[in-house]
Amino acid sequence: xxxxxxxxxxxSIETSEWDREKRYTSLHEVSAYSLETLKSKVAHAPFRLTxxxxxxxxxxxxxxxxxxxxxxxxxxxxxxPLGPVHGLxxxxxxxxxxxxxxxxxxxxxxxxxxxxxHGAYSGSGFILNDSLHVFYTANRRDKNWKRSCSQxxxxxMPNGLIETVNDxxxxxxxxxxxxxxxxxxxxxxxxxxAIIGAQRKCDLKxxxxxxxxxxxxxxxxIGEINTQLTQFGYMWECPDYFCLTEENESFGxxxxxxxGLNPTDDKFQNIYQSGYIVGPELNxxxxxxxxxxxxxxxxxxxxxxxxxxxxPDGRRIMIAWMGLPEIEYPSDKDGWAHCLTLPRELTLxxxxxxxxxxxxxxxxxxxxxxxxYADDKSIIGRSAHFELILSDDSTFDNFELALFxxxxxxxxxxxxxxxxxTVRYDSMARQxxxxxxxxxxxxxxxxxxxxxxxxxxxxxxxxxxxxxxSLEVFFNHGEAAASLRHFSAVNNNAIIWQGHKTSVxxxxx
Ligand code: FRU
Numbered sequence: 001x002x003x004x005x006x007x008x009x010x011x012s013i014e015t016s017e018w019d020r021e022k023r024y025t026s027l028h029e030v031s032a033y034s035l036e037t038l039k040s041k042v043a044h045a046p047f048r049l050t051x052x053x054x055x056x057x058x059x060x061x062x063x064x065x066x067x068x069x070x071x072x073x074x075x076x077x078x079x080x081p082l083g084p085v086h087g088l089x090x091x092x093x094x095x096x097x098x099x100x101x102x103x104x105x106x107x108x109x110x111x112x113x114x115x116x117x118h119g120a121y122s123g124s125g126f127i128l129n130d131s132l133h134v135f136y137t138a139n140r141r142d143k144n145w146k147r148s149c150s151q152x153x154x155x156x157m158p159n160g161l162i163e164t165v166n167d168x169x170x171x172x173x174x175x176x177x178x179x180x181x182x183x184x185x186x187x188x189x190x191x192x193x194a195i196i197g198a199q200r201k202c203d204l205k206x207x208x209x210x211x212x213x214x215x216x217x218x219x220x221x222i223g224e225i226n227t228q229l230t231q232f233g234y235m236w237e238c239p240d241y242f243c244l245t246e247e248n249e250s251f252g253x254x255x256x257x258x259x260g261l262n263p264t265d266d267k268f269q270n271i272y273q274s275g276y277i278v279g280p281e282l283n284x285x286x287x288x289x290x291x292x293x294x295x296x297x298x299x300x301x302x303x304x305x306x307x308x309x310x311x312p313d314g315r316r317i318m319i320a321w322m323g324l325p326e327i328e329y330p331s332d333k334d335g336w337a338h339c340l341t342l343p344r345e346l347t348l349x350x351x352x353x354x355x356x357x358x359x360x361x362x363x364x365x366x367x368x369x370x371x372x373y374a375d376d377k378s379i380i381g382r383s384a385h386f387e388l389i390l391s392d393d394s395t396f397d398n399f400e401l402a403l404f405x406x407x408x409x410x411x412x413x414x415x416x417x418x419x420x421x422t423v424r425y426d427s428m429a430r431q432x433x434x435x436x437x438x439x440x441x442x443x444x445x446x447x448x449x450x451x452x453x454x455x456x457x458x459x460x461x462x463x464x465x466x467x468x469x470s471l472e473v474f475f476n477h478g479e480a481a482a483s484l485r486h487f488s489a490v491n492n493n494a495i496i497w498q499g500h501k502t503s504v505x506x507x508x509x
Contacts, residue, residue: 057336063319089139116140168213173221183211184239206258224287234260252280255274257272302323327444355481365508396460432480
């Protein structure tokens with residue numbers, strides 16, 4: 001069967017039927033007509049989001065190449081175009097003037113060269129000689145399916161495609177295994193640095209490796225970042241290093257996504273984690289980074305592989321994949337998977353990262369559905385695409401907030417029958433809980449259906465962003481954040497408050 005014929009039936013196949021041959025099909029091998037057919041089927045699929053970045057079809061994962069260039073933010077993402085599986089990775093491109101309305105620029109990187117024949121993995125963006133350049137991991141496999149990779153510098157051309165400039169790091173230094181990927185570039189004065197996720201050969205543990213360049217094209221290995229986390233998972237994916245200022249002092253922040261941590265108490269509940277360590281700026285000559293504890297960035301169910309960039313006005317912005325590897329999602333059967341989180345501004349308070357949804361999100365506010373006080377047990381409003389802010393003049397008492405809930409009036413107030421995604425607060429324990437046990441189609445239940453977080457101060461403020469099949473919640477102005485997908489029935493859009501009197505504003509998005 002030729003690939004085109006095989007692909008004609010793609011939308012109806014089960015994830016398990018995606019064999020290696022199907023997964024390694026490039027966009028070049030399918031006609032524009034087949035792709036359009038896939039896209040139009042996906043466009044009519046349930047659970048499509050309304051204001052998040054999502055793939056037109058196929059699977060989205062990590063955000064890549066995030067940078068500001070010539071008055072616009074450019075963002076790419078890992079994309080397997082043809083189905084909801086991890087196959088031959090392409091890069092898809094979107095751009096924006098305000099970080100919230102994104103223009104679709106189509107596919108930017110089709111892995112069709114000898115250098116990236118088996119996929120263009122994650123990487124970052126930077127500006128060189130007035131052009132947007134990227135540094136990414138190019139994969140190859142031999143006849144025996146043995147993988148090799150190199151780290152490639154490439155450039156966004158006027159035709160919208162990313163083309164290879166040079167194979168900057170052709171081979172992996174001998175101390176590391178083939179788990180070596182995801183270069184993230186930063187600049188210090190005239191010099192360029194990059195940190196790459198790696199696995200040591202000596203103990204098969206994860207780490208980050210640093211390179212330096214004078215011209216952005218030729219890179220020299222300088223060594224491994226020297227942290228206290230020497231035995232912390234088997235691989236660190238998607239590293240990112242940058243500085244944040246607190247009280248006029250600059251600190252280094254190192255974000256990475258470790259794989260292989262065991263769950264403990266409320267921590268590390270997802271299949272893989274993403275978090276950060278903070279300390280005095282990385283000492284570049286000897287690569288020592290003295291830092292505090294590793295903190296997870298987000299305690300929700302679906303958050304991975306974040307990447308940051310800096311705005312022209314000096315804000316550090318992070319976007320992540322609102323999904324995780326190796327988990328089947330309910331949208332898979334409709335031929336698409338995943339979305340990105342909303343952009344968040346990062347600040348440092350008492351050495352911890354706070355995350356604030358970027359102020360530009362206010363551009364998405366449409367009418368106010370409700371502004372006033374919610375009391376006792378009340379329906380605040382009905383919406384599946386909203387921003388909701390709850391604040392208490394003093395501090396919150398115990399409450400339960402049900403979102404994407406079925407209408408209790410239609411159910412004769414029988415709570416047990418209500419479908420809902422719940423946010424709860426226990427004021428004694430200062431603990432917030434997200435519970436998706438009763439929220440639509442169950443998935444990833446092997447990893448539990450609740451996530452908890454103990455706040456450092458009593459709760460006074462909550463900001464929530466709901467979209468058809470996603471929810472992002474920020475507690476106490478960004479002390480804690482939780483991101484998750486949910487697959488609730490279309491008509492389940494009631495927002496129900498159960499608790500003491502509290503001030504509420506609800507906007508339609
Ligand atoms: C993280 C990751 C990266 C890799 C990419 C492949 O989700 O595994 O390490 O570059 O995804 O799609």
